[in-house]
Amino acid sequence: MKNNKSLYNKKKSISDMLLKFLIYLSTTITISIFLSIIIYILYNGIPYLSLKFISTAYSEIDSSLKGILPMLINTMYIVIITLLFAVPIGIASAIYLTQYAKQGKLVKSIRFTTEILSGIPSVIFGLFGYTIFCVILGLGTSILSGCLTMMLCVLPTIIRTSEEALLSVPKSYKEGAIALGAGKLRVVLEIIVPSAISGIITSIILAIGRIVGESAALLYTSGMAYNMPKGMFSHIFSSGRTLTLHLYQTAKQANTPDSFSQAFATATILLILVFILNVIASTISKIVKKY
Amino acid sequence: MSFKVDIQNLNLYYGDFHALKDINIKIRKNSVTAFIGPSGCGKSTCLKSINRMNDLVPNCKIKGKILIDNQNIYDSRTNLNLLRKRAGMVFQRPNPFPMSIYDNIAYGPRIHKIKNKKILDEIVEKSLRSVYLWDEVKDRLNKSALGISGGQQQRLCIARALAVEPQIILMDEPTSALDPLSTIKIEDLVEMLKVNYTVIIVTHNMQQAARISDTTAFFLSGNIVEYANTSKIFNNPTDKRTEDYITGRFG
Numbered sequence: 334m335k336n337n338k339s340l341y342n343k344k345k346s347i348s349d350m351l352l353k354f355l356i357y358l359s360t361t362i363t364i365s366i367f368l369s370i371i372i373y374i375l376y377n378g379i380p381y382l383s384l385k386f387i388s389t390a391y392s393e394i395d396s397s398l399k400g401i402l403p404m405l406i407n408t409m410y411i412v413i414i415t416l417l418f419a420v421p422i423g424i425a426s427a428i429y430l431t432q433y434a435k436q437g438k439l440v441k442s443i444r445f446t447t448e449i450l451s452g453i454p455s456v457i458f459g460l461f462g463y464t465i466f467c468v469i470l471g472l473g474t475s476i477l478s479g480c481l482t483m484m485l486c487v488l489p490t491i492i493r494t495s496e497e498a499l500l501s502v503p504k505s506y507k508e509g510a511i512a513l514g515a516g517k518l519r520v521v522l523e524i525i526v527p528s529a530i531s532g533i534i535t536s537i538i539l540a541i542g543r544i545v546g547e548s549a550a551l552l553y554t555s556g557m558a559y560n561m562p563k564g565m566f567s568h569i570f571s572s573g574r575t576l577t578l579h580l581y582q583t584a585k586q587a588n589t590p591d592s593f594s595q596a597f598a599t600a601t602i603l604l605i606l607v608f609i610l611n612v613i614a615s616t617i618s619k620i621v622k623k624y
Numbered sequence: 625m626s627f628k629v630d631i632q633n634l635n636l637y638y639g640d641f642h643a644l645k646d647i648n649i650k651i652r653k654n655s656v657t658a659f660i661g662p663s664g665c666g667k668s669t670c671l672k673s674i675n676r677m678n679d680l681v682p683n684c685k686i687k688g689k690i691l692i693d694n695q696n697i698y699d700s701r702t703n704l705n706l707l708r709k710r711a712g713m714v715f716q717r718p719n720p721f722p723m724s725i726y727d728n729i730a731y732g733p734r735i736h737k738i739k740n741k742k743i744l745d746e747i748v749e750k751s752l753r754s755v756y757l758w759d760e761v762k763d764r765l766n767k768s769a770l771g772i773s774g775g776q777q778q779r780l781c782i783a784r785a786l787a788v789e790p791q792i793i794l795m796d797e798p799t800s801a802l803d804p805l806s807t808i809k810i811e812d813l814v815e816m817l818k819v820n821y822t823v824i825i826v827t828h829n830m831q832q833a834a835r836i837s838d839t840t841a842f843f844l845s846g847n848i849v850e851y852a853n854t855s856k857i858f859n860n861p862t863d864k865r866t867e868d869y870i871t872g873r874f875g
């Protein structure tokens with residue numbers, strides 16, 4: 334049978350074109366929403382920014398004190414201390430669950446529980462943290478109580494994301510190392526964890542985002558104090574509001590254009606902070622993962 | 625005559641599935657043995673029981689003995705890391721680690737406590753030379769091993785196995801993912817290796833088995849149907865099924 338019709342006969346299918354159009358449309362919508370939020374905040378916030386703004390104290394009574402230094406410090410305290418607790422525990426759990434635990438009912442139910450925990454509204458963590466850490470353990474309304482509560486909030490995310498990263502490491506790497514006579518611990522630490530490192534760092538980035546953006550859980554536990562820290566170590570045991578809570582508070586109380594700008598400026602600083610923390614994390618990820 | 629590997633009444637089960645049935649073979653030192661047979665007949669399973677990689681498979685049960693240098697490797701006193709150092713393995717698909725070419729080779733020696741940089745350099749060069757890869761990669765030893773071709777990766781994996789100075793090399797279809805030229809290079813290599821090592825190779829390629837091996841074991845649904853000198857298996861097989869298989873009547 335002969336059929337020598339020209340091959341240059343590509344038809345444009347309507348459904349393909351429609352699909353393409355929808356994809357472009359939704360991409361455009363997403364990006365423009367994102368950009369307009371950023372631009373709106375920067376436009377309103379940047380004029381108010383100054384070195385003084387980020388380097389001086391704040392007072393609700395003395396209207397000449399409008400800086401955010403204490404909040405910036407509190408936020409860094411909470412991010413760093415929470416990560417100090419949550420990252421080792423979270424990664425160790427993920428390693429245990431994927432590499433050591435017998436893959437049976439128990440592991441499955443732990444996985445199911447972490448999944449549910451990561452979806453629980455943070456107010457509930459706040460209430461729980463308040464009862465356990467502030468009241469029962471007697472830590473009071475303090476940065477430490479806030480950090481412990483945030484640790485509970487971010488652990489499920491860190492465990493789940495790291496677990497996925499660890500599970501996606503090709504089995505052939507593990508087999509290759511074992512066939513060379515490597516012990517289990519070596520295989521895990523030298524082959525599996527390094528191969529999963531970018532996923533593990535993603536879990537940390539997600540955790541940072543969650544901590545920086547948290548308000549409800551910290552409102553109960555680390556409180557709203559805005560005084561300057563007195564001592565580097567003792568500050569852990571005193572109450573302190575984060576940038577996000579400060580933003581909430583200033584926006585709520587704003588009644589003049591000036592106080593609104595102050596809220597926008599705080600928001601700008603928050604955005605910059607999140608951006609910097611992300612850049613740091615992904616740079617670390619690039620340095621660690623060379624191949 | 626000295627036997628390097630002596631498999632005695634080996635029975636292996638994956639759960640309820642009886643994957644190896646009463647395997648009995650003795651493998652001479654410094655020889656090349658080929659495992660042939662249709663897909664799913666148990667060649668890889670048998671190969672993997674020689675360095676106990678089957679331990680990684682959950683609910684895999686093993687009965688019988690495998691003696692290496694007259695010691696039963698399924699004895700509870702066996703040090704698995706030493707066993708796997710003595711019996712190295714090359715997998716069907718090249719599986720270099722996501723590290724530099726240098727670190728891939730040095731990984732094994734480092735596990736076995738070689739730390740000195742100069743000695744490691746020597747081992748890396750020697751291992752890469754022995755698989756004829758040195759000239760191709762000597763200028764990019766610190767580049768990722770994932771960035772070289774499939775054939776080069778497979779030779780790298782052989783070099784990596786050689787770097788821990790094994791005595792036995794287990795190869796599971798090492799050339800099945802390779803082009804003809806790389807295949808010939810690896811076949812030549814296997815012939816060279818026999819001088820110092822005992823090689824056991826699984827292959828689906830009859831010509832390959834005939835070319836490079838001294839003895840051949842023909843597997844069929846978990847049994848070894850025939851185990852003899854390669855020339856006998858290919859020219860004058862005792863069992864009708866062997867003849868049918870090597871002449872391409874099934875498989």
Ligand SMILES: Nc1ncnc2c1ncn2[C@@H]1O[C@H](COP(=O)(O)OP(=O)(O)OP(=O)(O)O)[C@@H](O)[C@H]1O
Binds near residue numbers: 638641664668669
């Ligand atoms: N991990 C496992 N769990 C359960 N059954 C398995 C497992 N590995 C292999 N088997 C079964 O054992 C039998 C032998 O498998 P094996 O991999 O040894 O075959 P093979 O001879 O190497 O085949 P091929 O030539 O296709 O590689 C097959 O029927 C296979 O389905």
Ligand SMILES: [Mg+2]
Binds near residue numbers: 667
């Ligand atoms: Mg196989």
